[in-house]
Amino acid sequence: DGGITQSPKYLFRKEGQNVTLSCEQNLNHDAMYWYRQDPGQGLRLIYYSQIVNDFQKGDIAEGYSVSREKKESFPLTVTSAQKNPTAFYLCASGRGVNTEAFFGQGTRLTVV
Amino acid sequence: AQSVTQLGSHVSVSEGALVLLRCNYSSSVPPYLFWYVQYPNQGLQLLLKYTTGATLVKGINGFEAEFKKSETSFHLTKPSAHMSDAAEYFCAVSELAKLTFGTGTRLTIIP
Numbered sequence: 001d002g003g004i005t006q007s008p009k010y011l012f013r014k015e016g017q018n019v020t021l022s023c024e025q026n027l028n029h030d031a032m033y034w035y036r037q038d039p040g041q042g043l044r045l046i047y048y049s050q051i052v053n054d055f056q057k058g059d060i061a062e063g064y065s066v067s068r069e070k071k072e073s074f075p076l077t078v079t080s081a082q083k084n085p086t087a088f089y090l091c092a093s094g095r096g097v098n099t100e101a102f103f104g105q106g107t108r109l110t111v112v
Numbered sequence: 113a114q115s116v117t118q119l120g121s122h123v124s125v126s127e128g129a130l131v132l133l134r135c136n137y138s139s140s141v142p143p144y145l146f147w148y149v150q151y152p153n154q155g156l157q158l159l160l161k162y163t164t165g166a167t168l169v170k171g172i173n174g175f176e177a178e179f180k181k182s183e184t185s186f187h188l189t190k191p192s193a194h195m196s197d198a199a200e201y202f203c204a205v206s207e208l209a210k211l212t213f214g215t216g217t218r219l220t221i222i223p
Contacts, residue, residue, distance in 0.1 A: 004155075033211065040121065042202060042215035043156075050209050058210070090155055098144040098163070098206045103155035 003027065006091050006104035013085075013111050021076045021107045023091035030096050032074035036060060037088040037106075046089075049074055050096065078109065085111045114139040114207040116214035124220040131175075131190040133217045135203030138184065144206040145186045147177055149199045150216075156202060162186060173197070195221050 004025045013019045025032065031050050035043040045058030049068040063082025068074055074093075078085045088108050092101035119134040137143055144163050148156040160171025167179040173196075177188045186203060198221045203214045 006155075031209065035213075040215065042118075043213040045210065045212070048209060056209070088153075092156075092211075094211075097208050100146055100158050100161050100206075101211055102158070103148075105155045106153070108153070 004091060004093055004102060004104035006089075006107050009105065009107060011107055011109045013109070015111055016080045018080060019078050019085075019109065021078070021089055021091075021109070023074045023076065023104060024072055025074075025093040025102075025104075026072060027093055027102065028071070029093035029102070030071070031094040031099075031101075032068065033092040033094070033101055034058075034064075034066065034074070034076045035090045035092065037090060043090065046076065085109060114143070114205045114210070114212050116203050116205050116212055118201075118203050118214035118217050120217055121215065122218050122220065124222055125193045126222045127195060128192050131188070131193045131197065131219065133188040133201050133203075133219065135177075135186045135188065135214060136184050137186060137203070137205045139205055139207055141207055145177075145179060146204040146206070146211075147171065147175070147186075147188050148202045148204065148213075149173075150202065151199050159188070159201075193219075193221050195223065197221055 007022045033048045034046040047066040049055035065077045091104045094101040115138045147159040162179045
């Protein structure tokens with residue numbers, strides 16, 4: 001099946017720890033995105049990548065880091081610098097400029 | 113910079129009634145516009161998209177949207193609501209590589 005796989009679905013971490021969220025796609029898409037979703041705030045763009053080994057900051061990149069070493073993979077690290085990391089994180093991919101994005105099922109991160 | 117405003121964070125309609133969800137956008141270039149639906153604890157699913165050409169766009173599940181450049185609007189409609197339409201709906205605008213979403217509208221269907 002073609003699609004976007006995010007893992008794990010639920011993640012619990014202690015405050016002050018870094019955590020990495022996985023995102024893999026087998027759609028052969030060039031572009032990949034990470035969004036954060038909080039109640040009442042919609043989706044906010046964290047990072048996006050149009051091509052392997054290149055990525056750009058979105059609107060709320062502080063406290064997050066990404067890598068794009070392979071076309072299929074775009075992992076997101078939530079660092080201890082992120083002040084309020086508890087949220088629902090969505091990964092997406094697309095064919096590129098001005099095209100729709102296809103979403104994974106999300107990872108719900110809870111920091112305790 | 114582009115932006116999207118969705119009027120009404122919550123909308124309730126009776127089953128069988130018209131659904132109207134409002135979206136206004138701001139973009140410095142000709143916009144590419146999208147509507148997505150999200151069910152609880154899931155990712156987003158594309159309902160429909162406007163790129164160029166026909167301003168009335170038909171999507172899945174009986175939804176459609178009309179692009180009105182003069183009003184900078186892209187409202188989503190469905191003639192007759194069904195219980196299965198209860199979900200959260202997001203409007204989005206694409207400007208080059210960046211896809212920006214509105215804050216969403218939660219649609220409730222009253223039996």
